[in-house]
Amino acid sequence: MGNDRTGQSLGQNLGQKSGQKDAYSMILEAIDVGVFRPGDRLVESDLADRFGVSRTPIREALQRLETQSLLARDGRSLIVASLDHNQMAELYVVRSELEGLAARLAAKHATDEEVQVLRDMIEEDRKLMSDPNALARANRRFHRQIHLASHNRYLVQQLDLVYRSMALMATTSLAAQGRSEIALSEHDAIVDAIAARDEDAAYGALKGHISVAFRTRLKSDAEAAAAE
Template sequence: MSQVKSPNRDAYSLILEAIDVGIFKPGDRLVESDLAERFGVSRTPIREALQRLETQSLLARDGRSLIVSSLDHNQMAELYVVRTELEGLAARLAARHATSEEVRVLQDMVQEDQKLVEDPSALARANRRFHKQIHLASHNRYLVQQLDLVHRSMALMATTSIAVEGRGEDTLVEHQAIVDAIASRNEDGAYTALRNHISQAFVTRLKQDADT
């Protein structure tokens, strides 16, 4: 593996980010020596990071090896239930607390993401940034923390629902509806628009699984 220079990043964050962006996928085996070489850190912080990720159920044991966890159908359904409620709450609070600058950033994101419709991987990354911006606009640190945990678990899904034909365009339409509600300070509308957005993503993912 090629080494990644990371003087200001801890091993836990580096491995977590690699899982989040799909460098390490569900089922991949993680080896201390390989990770130490890749990230340019010693094996001790790598070992500690792996133990922490295992405790958080992001890694699982496969014999003596650690692999990136995967979610079964029930786990995925449970995760979406929690995500739907927390994301809806974040949108409601964003409609109440977001500054005009934060609303402008959200609007700019939707416009810029139109260029990514034909690139599902790039749009999936942009989608994560969009949701993170809503979380921050809620101005509730405890909610942001809980949503960070949820989104880490979302990374354990091998595919993105945005990759389904037509889903990219629909995603941006739904994002615009969310931003419109936040901009107009419509708390109920923002809550409903984001809940509907997550619900549609879940339906798409269920269809994906049914076809595999």
Template sequence: MQKDAYSLILEAIDAGTYKPGDRLVESELAERLGVSRTPVREALQRLETQSMLTRDGRSLIVASLDHNQLAELYAVRTELEGLAARLAARHASDEEQRVLRAMVNEDKALLGGDPRALSRANKRFHKQIHLASHNRFLVQQLDLVHRSMALMANTSFAAEGRDMAGLAEHEAIVDAIEARDGEAAYQALRTHISRAFETRLRIDAGELRTR
């Protein structure tokens, strides 16, 4: 299925092709994506409405999150992700559990490597937990939250040592889901998000080096 201009621009922001503060030019995007300017214009208007883009004079730029917005986003993400883990412990099929375990094992090969690759693996892992919750409304809300996460200029996995700690936290989450322990899964995922937020704050404060 061919992706529309909106999805393609959103993916480019998520991949870091366009970073917070970058200017998006309608004609350049149309040429790059190989589509006409009309769908690009409509996509940009939609992204502006969703606060993914903001105005800088007459130009549209990729939005950025200030400290308060970041804290608000993580507060919502912590609760929703925790709920997804709790529901996954209750509803995940044996096959879904095996996929989560395989993801953790396979991601160990990425330790010490490209932070962007780890970030992509992290997103896949969290998305799998969302789906394993078997709650479509929760999945929709988490999609919105993760879309806004793309407005952060770097990944917490870029911090030295965060990759190993993050993967250990993933392992604890899967352990709890496999044990069908909803409360433990909820707490493990909340802890994981809390530590990621702390790492991000320390990066922003210049306390941690990134790769």
């Protein structure tokens, strides 16, 4: 089940922080932050111990996650689902359009303070260039800040669903050589367009950013398949 020692520690922390958080939210968060990775087997008793809850809510949470296609059957076991090539392509199409819209709306509605927060995030992220996993988490935070700056709650909800499915990708495109530097330059261009209140430029910059990320992932996946 992933890196067991690290996963156990992170899982316990999630459980401790959760308070009254339900089992579904705790398991979902564990998938989101990488405690459980695609292909990991989820066992009711292990999860109940990890999160300090009874097996009944765990069972109900697993059933709910299965109906949402975040978990898949492997014989009698449930494992964290993974995305095939077509699913990944479909997800990127939806992500590109929704993120582009978020950037367009952010250019229209973001406050000066929200724009400054985005700039500060980019500067902080430059310190993470040597750690793709940490940079991936920071990247997600940056994109969510753009979603929030759109000031459209329904769009934010839809993008949360998209990012939930993004967690089913086993690797990050930011691990590709040179991608982190390019990605941060693209982030700069997106924020510049938002700050300039140029809705078309913000839309285009974010869509272009997602397109490059998708191409990078496709290339990495092809190289990994050729090496097998």
